[in-house]
Amino acid sequence: MVVGAGVAGLCVALAAAPRPVILVSRSRGPSGTASAMAQGGIAAAVGPGDEAVCHAADTLVAGACHNDVGAVLDLALSAPGAIDWLVSLGVPFDRGSNGMLSLGREGGHDRARIVHAGGDATGREIMKVLCTAVFASSHVHWLAGNTLEAIGLSAGGRVAAVRVRDSAGRVEPLQAADLVLATGGIGGLFTCTTNPEGSDGAGLALALAAGAKGRDLEFIQWHPTAFAVPSGRHLPLITEALRGAGAELVDDEGNRLMRGTHPLGDLAPRDVVARCLWRHRQAGRRVWLDARKLLEPAWHQFPGVLATCAEQGIDPRRELIPVTPAVHFHMGGIAVDPQGNSNLPGLHAVGEVACSGVHGANRLASNSLLEGVVCGHALGARLGKSGGRGGSAARWVDAGAVPTPAVGRSLSAMLTDALGPLRSGRTLAAAVDAIGADPAMACSWQGRLALRMLVPALARTRSLGAHFRVDSAANHNIRQGIETDAYGEIA
Numbered sequence: 001m002v003v004g005a006g007v008a009g010l011c012v013a014l015a016a017a018p019r020p021v022i023l024v025s026r027s028r029g030p031s032g033t034a035s036a037m038a039q040g041g042i043a044a045a046v047g048p049g050d051e052a053v054c055h056a057a058d059t060l061v062a063g064a065c066h067n068d069v070g071a072v073l074d075l076a077l078s079a080p081g082a083i084d085w086l087v088s089l090g091v092p093f094d095r096g097s098n099g100m101l102s103l104g105r106e107g108g109h110d111r112a113r114i115v116h117a118g119g120d121a122t123g124r125e126i127m128k129v130l131c132t133a134v135f136a137s138s139h140v141h142w143l144a145g146n147t148l149e150a151i152g153l154s155a156g157g158r159v160a161a162v163r164v165r166d167s168a169g170r171v172e173p174l175q176a177a178d179l180v181l182a183t184g185g186i187g188g189l190f191t192c193t194t195n196p197e198g199s200d201g202a203g204l205a206l207a208l209a210a211g212a213k214g215r216d217l218e219f220i221q222w223h224p225t226a227f228a229v230p231s232g233r234h235l236p237l238i239t240e241a242l243r244g245a246g247a248e249l250v251d252d253e254g255n256r257l258m259r260g261t262h263p264l265g266d267l268a269p270r271d272v273v274a275r276c277l278w279r280h281r282q283a284g285r286r287v288w289l290d291a292r293k294l295l296e297p298a299w300h301q302f303p304g305v306l307a308t309c310a311e312q313g314i315d316p317r318r319e320l321i322p323v324t325p326a327v328h329f330h331m332g333g334i335a336v337d338p339q340g341n342s343n344l345p346g347l348h349a350v351g352e353v354a355c356s357g358v359h360g361a362n363r364l365a366s367n368s369l370l371e372g373v374v375c376g377h378a379l380g381a382r383l384g385k386s387g388g389r390g391g392s393a394a395r396w397v398d399a400g401a402v403p404t405p406a407v408g409r410s411l412s413a414m415l416t417d418a419l420g421p422l423r424s425g426r427t428l429a430a431a432v433d434a435i436g437a438d439p440a441m442a443c444s445w446q447g448r449l450a451l452r453m454l455v456p457a458l459a460r461t462r463s464l465g466a467h468f469r470v471d472s473a474a475n476h477n478i479r480q481g482i483e484t485d486a487y488g489e490i491a
């Protein structure tokens with residue numbers, strides 16, 4: 001049983017052949033997944049002179065060396081093979097006139113290393129091909145329009161079954177010999193996010209409630225450049241690749257915001273850029289992306305940006321794009337070993353909902369589609385070789401009550417404030433206390449999940465990667481454990 005049909009879940013399902021797979025997801029096809037929204041692409045050391053160790057080194061730098069080195073090396077070494085596999089399935093990656101893969105550059109990478117398709121439509125192109133392959137696979141039964149709502153455990157504490165609810169509200173128990181959670185991220189818990197609505201953290205909350213261990217739950221990546229649309233919590237993303245192509249972050253007066261802030265300037269790691277922009281926004285100032293210097297041919301790579309801007313009545317070739325940091329990616333998740341197993345027998349996790357230690361304290365750009373493909377394929381291939389049947393559940397676990405909309409809204413606002421790009425012990429402690437003091441919040445599944453992120457963030461008093469404590473006693477301008485210029489923020 002695979003729950004979630006983003007890049008990670010689809011790769012598990014495909015690679016598990018011929019073992020029968022039930023694939024549960026809220027929608028059929030790519031819609032509703034973060035995977036389909038991915039713009040930048042997939043990182044892989046496939047360019048001339050590039051090597052997996054260089055990719056791994058950049059991943060460790062971005063992750064503030066909080067990563068598992070073995071997992072990072074495995075991922076970087078597997079990346080070229082993953083690209084080959086996707087090509088063999090039919091993903092039309094962009095190529096130059098010489099037939100070689102075109103490579104883009106994103107923040108934190110020391111060179112152009114990002115393979116892309118359809119310009120800035122990489123996720124959509126990959127998802128189209130993976131969905132087509134799944135539709136053609138007789139071993140996969142896709143149960144779309146269903147939400148996972150409970151896990152059934154056997155008397156021995158092993159996963160034995162799940163309960164799903166369809167769009168008409170009908171609840172069905174299903175046996176599950178092995179349960180793979182691939183339910184994506186948590187952006188929907190916050191007031192501003194680049195994630196789709198389905199990335200609400202419900203899968204993570206349920207796994208934790210069932211007894212799975214969490215890891216690094218306090219590490220949340222904010223993307224510096226979501227489109228600052230006045231209304232709504234789900235904001236369109238303005239890809240970092242635009243900065244890779246020469247766009248610059250500026251203030252109202254046109255001053256370059258990242259100049260003198262970090263040696264990599266506009267292409268500094270995301271957490272560094274997000275903090276700089278957040279400070280400006282908190283001071284009541286606006287921030288902009290200036291892409292007006294890009295020459296006309298460069299815009300062919302960004303049809304998605306042009307379309308997003310056009311929807312808001314902006315022509316980025318002549319006008320500035322208003323941007324804001326927004327929650328983008330959860331580095332933490334269900335703790336899994338290198339094979340994708342959680343501590344709960346029969347429960348596996350992959351993709352953004354999992355934490356294998358590969359991203360450390362801050363994910364390197366374009367490493368998550370890669371993780372979904374590499375780890376999803378490996379987990380599916382392994383589970384495909386095992387057997388077993390589900391059983392009957394001795395005990396059902398759900399994540400907790402659903403809060404009222406008003407409670408949900410105040411929880412979101414509190415979380416956004418406390419777990420933003422700039423954190424302090426005072427706001428973190430206030431959020432923990434407020435949840436504890438309100439039974440409606442404390443009993444809700446969002447409230448329980450919020451505490452699982454807030455408590456370790458409060459306990460981690462020193463800054464590390466995306467977790468930045470403004471009240472850190474230590475010199476929080478230098479990442480813990482690393483002492484080179486590449487990691488320091490100048491201001």
Ligand SMILES: Cc1cc2nc3c(=O)[nH]c(=O)nc-3n(C[C@H](O)[C@H](O)[C@H](O)COP(=O)(O)OP(=O)(O)OC[C@H]3O[C@@H](n4cnc5c(N)ncnc54)[C@H](O)[C@@H]3O)c2cc1C
Pocket residue numbers: 003004005006007008009024025026027032033034035036037038039040041042043122123146147148149182183184185194195196198199200202203237328329350351352353365366367368369370372
């Ligand atoms: C706008 C945007 C741009 C990005 N760009 C890039 C990029 O260029 N490169 C890169 O590497 N990464 C990028 N990322 C990150 C990357 O897209 C995601 O981390 C990755 O795709 C997550 O894949 P996934 O399979 O784990 O989850 P998803 O693709 O989000 O899929 C989750 C699936 O789980 C289902 N689901 C969730 N909860 C339940 C439930 N309770 N019951 C049933 N089904 C459920 C959903 O319906 C969905 O099918 C981007 C993310 C966003 C939001």
